[in-house]
Amino acid sequence: MAVKELAVELGMDHVELVEKNRVREGAMLEILKCLGEGREGKAAPVDSCGLDAALSRGLELIEWGKKEDSDNPDIKIGKGMCILQQGSGLPGLDQANCIVKMLGDGSFVVQSGGADLGTGLDTVAAKMTAEILCADISRVTVQSGDTDLAPFDTGAYASSGTYFSGGAARNAAEKLREKILAESARLMNCSPEGLSLEFPGKVVGGPKEMTYSELAWHTQGGEGSGQLIASASFTADKFSFPYGAHFAQVAVNVRTGKVKIQKYYALQDCGTPINPELARGQVFGGVLKSIGHALYEEMIFDNEGRCLTTDLRSYGVPMIGDIPDDFRVELVETDDPYGPFGAKSIAEISVNGAAPVLANAIHDACGIWLRKWPFSPENVLRALGKIE
Structure with a gap:
């Protein structure tokens, strides 16, 4: 909102000022020198950034620059925008570990230290494992967040799930792939260099094809070499930054102070989304929460x-009727060089947009600055000078 206020003072369009100052791919984030998380901070480069596409698409959707009017003289309509940046865990501090095992029927179990808090992390781990091992995802079971079963993980916080816990699952699956190829080559008396994995779960390129169930039977039998198990960790010294651009159109009733969200568009760069539907669901939920x-x-x-507002009704959590009339989430795909399969975080960044974008839209509608939550009818009327 500070950038919007500065734009107003300078007599500039908000987007114009943003474009003159925003981050772009290849930039150095000097601000990270102040964010060392207990260590000396250092600047980091932006190696992937989807703001170009996010801003272009958002401006098109919201019809930026087009003034909207209401037939009701008490209703004032305004538009707002903001851009967002987040991290993907804390490189240099976080660590994730994972174990992938081939079971006796040729299926797999993934034991991940990362806890799925409703973010879809288990699905991310399963999809990465299935992709690398050329297996049907129904043949992959995930056991996560149980310290009796799974190896160490720093924790489900700081948007670290896909980048760190997902990265560990990817690394473990890649190690198991090499073990599968090596053991298959030994059993078929051929070179592993000519072998490859093929969906839905077999080794090809040798004297014959070998299914995973056949391989498991050989390795886990009485004369076998032992169950195929791989473990791996993921640490990083490189940052992976997701970006977003949020746009909103609001209708403010200057007589009652009520704010109605007519349009809300969230354009999010999460790298290459591992599970697009789950990623979009995270954004919808994050935006509605904010x-x-x-x-x-x-x-x-x-x-x-x-406290007088001690239940969900009086406290005012949003419900289904509070969803914006036109509510859209679009993913802007980039290929991050450090995230697993090019992925970056998605959930936490989506919570950051609603407050600034709505405050900016309210100012555009009726000329008031709201610097304190919530933007309730009373606070709107107070800012308009209609109540004390």
Whole structure:
């Protein structure tokens, strides 16, 4: 919102000022010198950035520059935008580990230290494993977040899931692939260089094809070499930055103070999305959560310090009726050089957009700056000078 305020003071269009100052691929993020997380911070390069496409698409969707009017003189319509940046875990501090085992029927179990908190991390680990091992995803089982079964993981925080825990699953699956090829070559008395894996779960290129179930039977039998198991870790000293551009159109009733979100468009760069539907679901949920704290959610205390908004109804969490009239999420694909399969984080960054973009749109509609959550009818009317 500060950039929007500066643009107004300079007499510039908000987007014009953003374009003059925003990050681009190849830039150095000097601000990271101040964010060492207990260590000396250092600048980092931006090696992938989807803001060009996100801004272009968002401006097209919102019809930026087109003034919208209402037939109701009390309704003022405005548009806003903002850009977002996040990280993917904490390189140099975080570590993830994973184990992938071939079971007796040729299926696989992935034991990941990363906990799926509803983010779809288990599916990410399963998809990466299935992709690398050329197996049907139904043949991959994930056991995660259980310290009795899974190896160490720093934790499900700081948008680290896909980058770190997913990276460990990828590394473990790649190690197991090499073991599968080496053991198949030994059993078929041929060179592993000529062998490859083929969907849905077999080794080809040798004197004969060998299915995973056949391979498991040989390795785990009485004369076998032992169960095929691979473990791997993932650490990083490189940063992987997701980006986003959010656009909104609001209708503000200057008589009642009510804010209605007519349009909300979230354009998100999460690298190469491992599971696009789950990624979009994370953005929808993250945006709606931040719409809640921007417009409705508030802890109100009486004179003796007792909270009066102690249940979900009075506190004001958003419900299905609060979804914007036109609510869209589009993924802007980039290929990050460090993330597994080019992926970056997605969930946490989507929470960052609603408050600034709605505040900017409210200013565009009726000329007030709201610097305190929530943007409730009372606070809107107070900023308009209609109540004290």
